[in-house]
Amino acid sequence: MMDWTISIAILVGGLIFSMGIGLPVALGFFMINVVGVYLFMGGPNGIDQMISNATTAVANYSLAPVPLFLVMGSLFFHSGLARRVLDGIDVLIGRLPARLSYLTLTSGTVFAALSGSSLANTGMLGSLMVPEMTKRGYKKHMSIGPILGSGGLAVIIPPSTLAVLFGSLARIDIGGLLVAGLLPGLILAILYAILIYVQARLDPEAAPSYECEILPAAQRIKIFCRDILPMVAIIFAVVGSILAGFATPTESGALGIVAVVILALLFKALDMRAVTTAIADTARVTGMTFLLITASSTFAQLLAFSGASSGLVRWATSLEMGPTETLLIMALILLVLGMFMDQVSMMLITLPLFVPLANSLGFDMIWWGLIMLLMLEVSFTTPPFGLLLFVMHGVSPPGTTLPEVAKAALPYIACVFVLIGLVIIFPSLATFIPSLM
Structure with missing residues (x-):
């Protein structure tokens, strides 16, 4: 058998x-899988195994x-329920300095707990709020x-589709991982509110006040x-339903x-357009995600079969680094990968290597999984290829450049790093609510 470093170089490097x-x-995964099957699993017989894995x-x-x-x-957004919530919060928020920034933050936090989709949250808030804030003179x-x-925030506040995928791929209790993000998500929203307050105090002209009824x-x-x-x-x-213990994550979905359907019917907001759009969106995203998972399952087996996974664990544990240093290196790898690829691809590449290492170091897997999810949240807004940057750029006023969007994201990325530090120092922030289940 070839050395594990050569195996990992061929598979991950390729x-x-x-x-x-x-x-x-997906095509890149399948191509490397075919190469790996011929190198490590005996050629044609390995192809049969790859199909079975799919x-x-x-x-x-x-x-x-x-x-x-x-x-x-998708039903929540397309039925108009989201707009009803936004309008309601707008009425309640009153005459605060930088009120539209607080309105955006409050609405985004509520939407995160009602939709589970970061891209949908960003797209909707951007298309609704940015024109109004620009008109009011907000920088x-x-x-x-x-x-x-x-x-x-939708990455960690339940229901998070990314948390479900992460838990499934890493073999972590999905219900526990979902509710683990609840308390840190609220803390992060508070950190964002403090940031807005500080920015508004330092530069009052950045968010001009205006009369509102x-x-x-x-x-x-x-x-x-x-x-x-x-x-x-x-x-x-x-x-x-998850916290109470009478529903699994699937049943809670x-x-x-x-x-959502009952509320949309009560508000007379449900029509066939909303239903068909929701189903079409779901089919497209689910099909793409499951195709990637299909390809990555063989990739994970190849890493194990070739000795790459066990070799990496042996090498990492032989270094004179503590668990915290190893955790920070994992986080740094995700930060770098987030500059070049999407979150699902990052998980599919790294988890086959990270999960055995995390287990060998004795980490609480829900705590570790939440920290990895927070790093995935950061990667949504890291230039040059953060997905939220592109979504935001698409709905920003004409003349807005991608570097301007990325610069606006930097203080919020810093808040996520502060939260990661708090979760590392106080693990109970992540484990307390799951312990109640």
Whole structure:
């Protein structure tokens, strides 16, 4: 058997090279898999094994929440429920300095708990809020930054489709990983609010104040009870059912869809256009994701079969580095990869190597998984290829450049790093709520 360093160089290096020359990620995985099968698994017989792995990888019950959460989030946005929540929060928020930045942050945090999709959150908030903030004279870092920050919250606040994928691929309890992000997600939203406050105090002209109508208290209570409070039913259906222990993540996804449909019917907001759009969006994203998972399952087996995974674990554990240093190196690898590829591809490449290493170091896997998810959140906004940067650039005012969008994201990335430090120092931030399940 060849040395593990040569094996890992062929497999991982070949995969990164295929992406570098512009091959689609799935095609790059399949190409390297065929090469690896002939090198490590006996040629044609290995091809049969690769085909068998493909069906086994996606016929996995733990992946069922992915399309369910996607349908729920898409129905929530396309039915108009999201706009109703946004308008309700707008009425309640009052005359705060930088009120539109706070409105964006509050709405984004609520949407993260109701949709599970960072891209959808960013796209909707960007298209709705940026024109209004630009008209009011907000500088770009005060309009674009909060959207990028709050958009990324959907990575860790349940229901997160990325957390479901991560838990399934890493063999971590998905229910525990989903609810582990609840408390850190709220802390991150508070850090973002503090950041907005500081930015507004340092440069009041960045978020000019303006007169807005303040409704009587009775009318605001009525709007809260009518437009916002009912949405708690969706959060309870998904998060509450998992915490209470009477629903699995898959069942909670189904309950979430039922809650969205009932609310949309009550508000007379459900039509066939919303339903067909939600199903089409879900089919497209799920098909792409499952194709990547199909390709990566053989890739993970090749890493194990060739000795690359075990060799890397032996090498890493032989170094005079503590668990924290090793964890930081994993985080740094994700940070670098996030500059060049999407989150699913990053998980598929790194988890076959990271998971055995994390287990060998004795990490609490829910705690470790949450830190990795936070790094994936950072990678959404790291230039030059952060996906949220492109989404935000697409809905920004004409003349906005990608470097301007990336610059607006930097303080919010710093807040995520602060949270990662807090989670490392105080692991109970991640493990407390799962321990109650």
